[in-house]
Amino acid sequence: MSEPVISTAPQGAPASDSSDPVRALVAHADDNLVLAQRLGDWISRAPELEEDIALGNIALDHLGVARALYSHAGHLEGKGRTEDDFAMQRPEREFLNALLVEQPNGDFAHTMVRGLLFDAYQVELWTDLSGADDSTLAGIAGLALKEARYHLLHTSSWVIRLGDGTEESHRRAQAAVDALWRYTAELFEGAASEYHDIWRKVVGEVLDEARLQIPDDPYQRSGGRRGFHSEHLGPLLAEMQWMQRSHPGLEW
Amino acid sequence: MTLEERFDVILAAEDKIEPADWMPDDYRKTLIRQIAQHAHSEIIGMQPEGNWISRAPTLHRKAILMAKVQDEAGHGLYLYSAAETLGVDRDQMQTLLHQGKHKYSSIFNYPTLSWADMGTIGWLVDGAAITNQVMLTRCSYGPYARAMVRICKEESFHQRQGYESLIRLCSGSPEQKAMAQDALNRWWWPSLMMFGPHDTDSTHTEQSMEWKIKRVSNDDLRQQFVDMTVPQADYLGLVVPDRDLRWNEERGHYDFGEIDWEEFWAVVKGNGPMNRDRIEHKVRAWDEGAWVREAALAHAAKKEGAIT
Ligand SMILES: [Fe+2]
Ligand SMILES: [Fe+2]
Numbered sequence A: 001m002s003e004p005v006i007s008t009a010p011q012g013a014p015a016s017d018s019s020d021p022v023r024a025l026v027a028h029a030d031d032n033l034v035l036a037q038r039l040g041d042w043i044s045r046a047p048e049l050e051e052d053i054a055l056g057n058i059a060l061d062h063l064g065v066a067r068a069l070y071s072h073a074g075h076l077e078g079k080g081r082t083e084d085d086f087a088m089q090r091p092e093r094e095f096l097n098a099l100l101v102e103q104p105n106g107d108f109a110h111t112m113v114r115g116l117l118f119d120a121y122q123v124e125l126w127t128d129l130s131g132a133d134d135s136t137l138a139g140i141a142g143l144a145l146k147e148a149r150y151h152l153l154h155t156s157s158w159v160i161r162l163g164d165g166t167e168e169s170h171r172r173a174q175a176a177v178d179a180l181w182r183y184t185a186e187l188f189e190g191a192a193s194e195y196h197d198i199w200r201k202v203v204g205e206v207l208d209e210a211r212l213q214i215p216d217d218p219y220q221r222s223g224g225r226r227g228f229h230s231e232h233l234g235p236l237l238a239e240m241q242w243m244q245r246s247h248p249g250l251e252w
Numbered sequence B: 001m002t003l004e005e006r007f008d009v010i011l012a013a014e015d016k017i018e019p020a021d022w023m024p025d026d027y028r029k030t031l032i033r034q035i036a037q038h039a040h041s042e043i044i045g046m047q048p049e050g051n052w053i054s055r056a057p058t059l060h061r062k063a064i065l066m067a068k069v070q071d072e073a074g075h076g077l078y079l080y081s082a083a084e085t086l087g088v089d090r091d092q093m094q095t096l097l098h099q100g101k102h103k104y105s106s107i108f109n110y111p112t113l114s115w116a117d118m119g120t121i122g123w124l125v126d127g128a129a130i131t132n133q134v135m136l137t138r139c140s141y142g143p144y145a146r147a148m149v150r151i152c153k154e155e156s157f158h159q160r161q162g163y164e165s166l167i168r169l170c171s172g173s174p175e176q177k178a179m180a181q182d183a184l185n186r187w188w189w190p191s192l193m194m195f196g197p198h199d200t201d202s203t204h205t206e207q208s209m210e211w212k213i214k215r216v217s218n219d220d221l222r223q224q225f226v227d228m229t230v231p232q233a234d235y236l237g238l239v240v241p242d243r244d245l246r247w248n249e250e251r252g253h254y255d256f257g258e259i260d261w262e263e264f265w266a267v268v269k270g271n272g273p274m275n276r277d278r279i280e281h282k283v284r285a286w287d288e289g290a291w292v293r294e295a296a297l298a299h300a301a302k303k304e305g306a307i308t
Helices: A021-040 A049-077 A083-089 A108-129 A135-163 A167-183 A190-209 A233-246 B003-012 B025-044 B046-050 B059-084 B090-098 B116-136 B142-170 B174-193 B205-210 B218-236 B261-268 B275-288 B290-307
Strands: A005-007 A219-221 B246-248 B253-255
Touching: A021 A049, A021 A083, A021 A108, A021 A233, A021 B059, A049 A083, A049 A135, A049 B059, A083 A233, A083 B059, A108 A135, A108 A167, A108 A190, A135 A167, A135 A190, A135 B290, A167 A219, A167 B290, B025 B046, B025 B059, B025 B090, B025 B205, B025 B275, B046 B059, B046 B116, B046 B275, B059 B090, B059 B116, B059 B142, B090 B275, B116 B142, B116 B174, B116 B218, B142 B174, B142 B218, B174 B218, B174 B261, B218 B253, B275 B290
Parallel strands: A005 A219
Antiparallel strands: B246 B253
């Protein structure tokens, strides 16, 4: 495979500083919150009732992890920011989630492939962080790891069924891989680069079993960790933050 | 003893009819209709509350709401399973729902227009559901009665959470309180309608009572609900939108005004504000998922083929 060509944030955008622990926590929290927000949209729209429940459970898991990480970030930062301050009061440019999780749900194949690519990353991330010196973070990561393994099982078994199902499902699953692969290199910027290879192996095995191809196109997009997002995040935040923005300062 | 006598003995002894027991055809049909309608209500009910998941004002409220909608999906699942013990399958029931031949609770044909609707639905709609369902935990059909025990526990939890969220609104800013009052204005009457027509106009009540499927009449349940709910509205400082509502010392109950039966029947017949939208949403999700379900079957068949 060719070396990735990374399209990154423009010149002049602030550099990301992954050595700042608060910033790193917020980035992980943002990943989980944005994905929870996306998955929540499936509730009542899934292909079958069991899947409404499964996607809702996964969304709730991600939401729970996001809340724990925001609270911890607020505590470390020491400025009194709460989980809702992080979630509801920051503009788009301050969100540090990876571009992958903000991509639209698309069809069920897109959601499952996005999940596979992300869950396989999170399994490695939480495995790593469950040994962190910061014991609160290690605790959150330990719980999140169990959940991520279940999420990965769920998404990989669906990707296999879709890839190796009917002609239509194969076509849709391949289209999803083609569309989303470009958002994967970004996940492994900085400290996470260490587990890129294992992630590539895990995902590769699932895609093989699903008879799906990794696209030849070396193009990769980056910038989410620096607040340089795709155009999909803004509307998601506008909807999510609407109550707090239109009724500032109230308790709910 | 004939099968029919045995059935009557079980009913008289307050024992449960189980799936393998003989039962009259009409008993079976009535139960299928009622349990399916109940299951469909849980499922259609996911839509009005699902409408606010993305906009919940805090992460805590978002998590509560998501979990509640999940619970409702779970209720739908248990209830479809209970109905399946009577010899129909879930796909058949769903098809009838999609074709408009099966009904669901009319309450879900009203739109959710503000955040306060989430608390109000928990308080009134789950509250009315509990009032109905507590009686169903003693229903003569075993699988339905047992499903109701589990569901009732979760519904009371939903009701408490809904009420708690309204307490927060009502002790908040004037605009929050106004939001809660507006929601009560819109949901009060539809909630009373959840108990169905007057006993004198209810076609199924008498037979259902004889079969011990239904234990309390529509009007008695509605009265129970009003008696329980009005003091809760008072505590919130909200005004129930009924000029005829007053405590009747003699009866030991609240008197309340007459339901707009024209509206009631219009919504039952499919002409409420959201009837079309609810079914269209449901059918769209089902149709859009067809290729996914086909893929799962095709994949399973391939695996099966590889093994044998
Ligand atoms: Fe329910
Ligand atoms: Fe409920």
